[in-house]
Amino acid sequence: MDENILNKYHCWLKEKNLLNHDHLELEKIKDNEEEIISRFSSDLTFGTGGLRGVMGVGTNRMNIYTVRRATQGLANYLNKKYQKKPKCAIAYDTRNNSKEFAYEAARVLGKNKIKVYLFEDIAPTPVLSFAVRYLKCEAGIVITASHNPKQYNGYKCYGSDGAQMANESASDVMNEIEQLDMFKNIKVGDFDTLMYNGYIEFVDDDLLTAYRKSTLANSLSKEERNLHIVYTPLHGTGLKMVTNVLREDGFFSVEIVQEQKTPDGNFPTAPYPNPEFKEALQLGIEKYLILHGLDIMLATDPDADRVGVVINQNNTPIILTGNEVGILLFDWIYKIKKENNKLPANPTIIKTIVSSDMANIMAKKLGVNVIEVLTGFKFIGEQMLHLENVGHLDDYLFGFEESCGYLTNKDVRDKDSINACLLIAEMANYYKNRRKTLVDQMNNLYEEYGHYVTKTLNYELEGMIGKEKINRAMEIFRKENIRTKFGELDSYADYLKSMMYKDNQIIEIKLPKSDVVKYFFRNNDTITFRPSGTEPKLKAYIFTSDENRLNQYISLIDDIMNNL
Numbered sequence: 001m002d003e004n005i006l007n008k009y010h011c012w013l014k015e016k017n018l019l020n021h022d023h024l025e026l027e028k029i030k031d032n033e034e035e036i037i038s039r040f041s042s043d044l045t046f047g048t049g050g051l052r053g054v055m056g057v058g059t060n061r062m063n064i065y066t067v068r069r070a071t072q073g074l075a076n077y078l079n080k081k082y083q084k085k086p087k088c089a090i091a092y093d094t095r096n097n098s099k100e101f102a103y104e105a106a107r108v109l110g111k112n113k114i115k116v117y118l119f120e121d122i123a124p125t126p127v128l129s130f131a132v133r134y135l136k137c138e139a140g141i142v143i144t145a146s147h148n149p150k151q152y153n154g155y156k157c158y159g160s161d162g163a164q165m166a167n168e169s170a171s172d173v174m175n176e177i178e179q180l181d182m183f184k185n186i187k188v189g190d191f192d193t194l195m196y197n198g199y200i201e202f203v204d205d206d207l208l209t210a211y212r213k214s215t216l217a218n219s220l221s222k223e224e225r226n227l228h229i230v231y232t233p234l235h236g237t238g239l240k241m242v243t244n245v246l247r248e249d250g251f252f253s254v255e256i257v258q259e260q261k262t263p264d265g266n267f268p269t270a271p272y273p274n275p276e277f278k279e280a281l282q283l284g285i286e287k288y289l290i291l292h293g294l295d296i297m298l299a300t301d302p303d304a305d306r307v308g309v310v311i312n313q314n315n316t317p318i319i320l321t322g323n324e325v326g327i328l329l330f331d332w333i334y335k336i337k338k339e340n341n342k343l344p345a346n347p348t349i350i351k352t353i354v355s356s357d358m359a360n361i362m363a364k365k366l367g368v369n370v371i372e373v374l375t376g377f378k379f380i381g382e383q384m385l386h387l388e389n390v391g392h393l394d395d396y397l398f399g400f401e402e403s404c405g406y407l408t409n410k411d412v413r414d415k416d417s418i419n420a421c422l423l424i425a426e427m428a429n430y431y432k433n434r435r436k437t438l439v440d441q442m443n444n445l446y447e448e449y450g451h452y453v454t455k456t457l458n459y460e461l462e463g464m465i466g467k468e469k470i471n472r473a474m475e476i477f478r479k480e481n482i483r484t485k486f487g488e489l490d491s492y493a494d495y496l497k498s499m500m501y502k503d504n505q506i507i508e509i510k511l512p513k514s515d516v517v518k519y520f521f522r523n524n525d526t527i528t529f530r531p532s533g534t535e536p537k538l539k540a541y542i543f544t545s546d547e548n549r550l551n552q553y554i555s556l557i558d559d560i561m562n563n564l
Contacts, residue, residue, distance in 0.1 A: 001033050008040040008059060017183050019064075022057045041464070046070055046174045049164055049376065052145055052154035052534050055097055062097075062145075062153040064104045065182050070155055071105040072186045073177030074139065075112035077169075082138055087115040089135055089203070091128035092143035093237050093303040095153050096265035098122075101143045103191060105155075110199035111189030120202040122237045122263055124304030125156070126409075126416035129381075130211045131203060133162040133411060144303035147274035148535070150266050161388075163381025163413035167512050208241075214411045215245050215419050220336045220426055225250040227429040228295045230288040231421070232257035234273040234280060235264040236302030241418050251425055255294065257284040267302070275299040275308025276404050278319060285310055285317045296428050296438070300417040305377075306404040307417035309424055313439045323356035323454045324442050325424065326400035330359055331445060332427045333398050333408065334366055346392070350380045350399040353495075353518060354528045354541040358452045359400075361524075365449070368397070374495065374514045375530060377405050381413035402456065402541070450545050457540040457554065458532075459561050469564045470531045470538045476560055477517050477529045486519060486527065486556060487549070493518040527553060 012018060013026050029035040039058025044051050044066050051070055055062045078086040088109055092102035099122075106116045117135050119128070125142050132140035140158030148154075157165045157173065165173065180186065194200045229246065231254055233239040239261055246254050259269050260283065267273045270280040281299055289297045289312050297310040297317075309320045320328075330349055337343045348369040351359055363370045373379035380399040387393045388410075399407045405415030408423060431441050446452070461469045476482055483492060491502035493509060495516040500507040516530040525544040532539055540557050544550050 001037060002041070005037055005040045009036050012040075012058070015183055018057075022063070025057045038463075046073070046177050047170070047533060049378070049533060050141075050154060050156040050170075052148070052152065054151050055153050059182065062101070062155070064100065067101045067104050067143075067155060068108050068186045068188060069180050069182050070177055071108040071141075072112070072180055074141075074157060074173050075109055075114055075187075076176040077173045078114055078138055079112060081172075085113060085115060086138040087117065087135065088139040088141060089117045089119075089128060089131040089137045089158075090141045090143075091119040091123040091125070091131070093125070094122050094235060094263035094265055095143070095145060095302060096150065097153055098143040098265070101153065101155065102141070104188070105141055105143070106200050107189050107191055107194065108187060110191075110194035111187040113199065115198075116194075116200045117203050118200055124237045124241055124300075124416075124418060126305055126412045126414055126418060127208070127211050127241065129158060129162040129412045129414040129416075130214065131207055132158050132160065133413070134207055134210060135203075139165075142303065146303055146534070147272070147276075147301040147306065149272050154534075158414075161381065161385045161413055163385065164376070164378035166378065166382055212241070212245055212248065215409060215416075215422060216248055218408050218419055219249055219422065220333065221430050222250075223430060223433055225252070225429055227251060227425060227432055228253045228255075228293075229425060230255045230257065230284055230292070230294045230297045232260045232281075232284045232297070232299045233304065234260055234270050234275065234299055234301060235262065235267050236273065236300060236304055237263070238300035238304035238417060239263075241304065242298070242300060242421050245418055245422055246425060249422055249426070251429075255288055255292065257288055259283060259287075273302050275301050275306055276322060281308055281310055281319065289317060290315060295432060296425070298421050298424065300421070301404075304417045305415045307406070307420045307424065308404055309438070311428075311437050311439050313437055318439050320438065320442070321454060322400075322402045322404040323358070325404070325420075326351070326402070326406060327356060327358055327362070327445060328427065328438055328442060329400065329406060329420075329423060330362065330398055331441075332430070333423070334368065336430075337397070344395045344397070346395045347397045348387070348392075348395045349397050350383050352376070352379070352401040353516070354530070354539075355400060355402040356452065356454050357524070357526055357543050358449060358454075361449050361452075362445075369395070374511055374516065375401070376533065377401055377407075377415045380407070384410065384413055402454065452543060452545050453547065453550055455542045455550060455554070457542070457557060459538045459540075460536060461538060462536045466536050470536075472564050473538050473561060474515060474517070474529065474531065476564075482560070483519060486521070486553060487525070488522045489519055490522045491520040493520070523549075525549060525553075527557075
């Protein structure tokens with residue numbers, strides 16, 4: 001074993017500030033070389049989205065010590081940047097240890113004389129985004145690992161605009177964190193004392209009411225409500241807010257998946273609580289949607305920023321992809337606003353580069369401006385801030401990403417499943433009143449614009465060896481002799497070099513550098529490759545109008561990935 005790794009392990013064992021149960025956890029692995037390496041070979045990295053990792057004791061784990069260190073770095077950054085006393089809102093989801101991590105973060109910020117607005121109970125991530133703006137905070141924190149399995153937790157940082165921290169700010173916070181020892185120079189106050197002195201304050205119900213009103217202000221249709229809905233929060237934070245908003249909007253036929261309504265960080269009925277995947281949706285589909293003959297199923301992930309959609313199509317469940325829901329919402333929002341003479345002069349949507357290019361094809365025909373950003377909803381939030389700063393936020397219609405994230409509410413700057421559930425329910429109700437389902441309408445759009453297929457491939461590659469394979473794969477996909485195997489290219493974009501290559505010309509890409517490559521084919525197909533920013537995966541996003549080409553692309557990519 002590397003001596004540095006072993007030294008780190010022994011330093012933690014000797015650390016006097018280590019809690020007794022954490023010391024015992026480390027003692028148990030003293031003869032497990034693989035586990036020691038896994039926990040101490042590196043520090044849990046504070047990336048552009050904050051921290052995310054498996055919970056446990058060690059430098060490469062989510063625990064109170066890594067949370068405290070990250071929060072001290074954030075505190076140092078905030079106190080240097082802002083002359084007046086900065087403020088920070090903190091929320092947490094239903095995961096194991098989320099509340100503890102949130103309270104630890106509050107103790108550190110409060111001790112550093114930063115005012116903390118702490119949610120007393122679990123709260124959806126979009127509510128935290130709203131709170132940052134509503135309370136005029138300089139920062140926000142939400143403790144969540146989104147849709148990851150139960151052993152994970154995370155720590156996401158937000159800027160004063162309510163969006164996840166932009167790259168430059170995140171880099172500045174990371175620099176502050178890297179200067180800190182895991183145990184030294186970390187200021188941790190007593191929670192009750194900080195509450196008494198006004199440095200920590202619980203968020204009151206007025207904020208939750210304001211968020212609901214803001215969400216309901218995005219309602220687009222007041223037609224008679226005939227839709228029958230089943231909803232599941234997948235043991236997460238969405239139950240109260242989603243059901244309250246739907247009922248306030250007139251949807252009284254809302255059944256709840258009882259087995260999944262209780263907050264539970266072990267996710268007993270959905271081990272991988274991702275509403276993109278059928279496994280997480282199966283229980284609600286079988287025991288409610290089909291058995292009770294309902295119209296639509298909505299499912300939100302643990303921190304309630306994503307929503308999955310299932311349609312009962314003639315007693316057959318059809319799971320809509322994130323891209324399909326995004327396309328349907330774009331079309332419907334445009335249509336309703338146009339019908340009501342509420343379409344802005346320069347309507348604009350914002351989408352990520354890995355989301356369906358069908359949106360670009362539609363937008364061109366409809367006269368809608370498209371802003372494309374890197375993967376991650378924070379980049380959509382960043383562009384919303386830019387529109388706001390130049391006085392054109394009213395042009396914003398809709399933002400979406402393929403991984404089931406949607407937003408119309410301008411008071412929120414992260415993907416918002418509560419906002420999305422409201423709009424999806426209204427949209428499905430609108431089409432039901434016209435004797436159509438969302439599947440029928442999606443088929444209509446395919447007929448109008450072309451039947452485009454999207455497919456996301458996930459290659460899970462864990463550990464240091466997996467990381468090396470991901471890097472090797474990205475090198476391979478950048479090679480010209482590999483690119484030409486896939487078909488006749490129109491252009492090729494390398495976002496790490498910020499360059500697009502087309503017809504022997506080099507065009508600058510005006511986006512932050514990112515390890516992403518995208519192939520643009522002459523037949524309008526595209527393939528995008530990127531390492532996941534939150535999981536040990538390489539992802540490939542295929543967009544094509546031909547099933548045979550789809551299968552050929554998959555076969556070629558599989559062959560490369562299987563021979564790394």
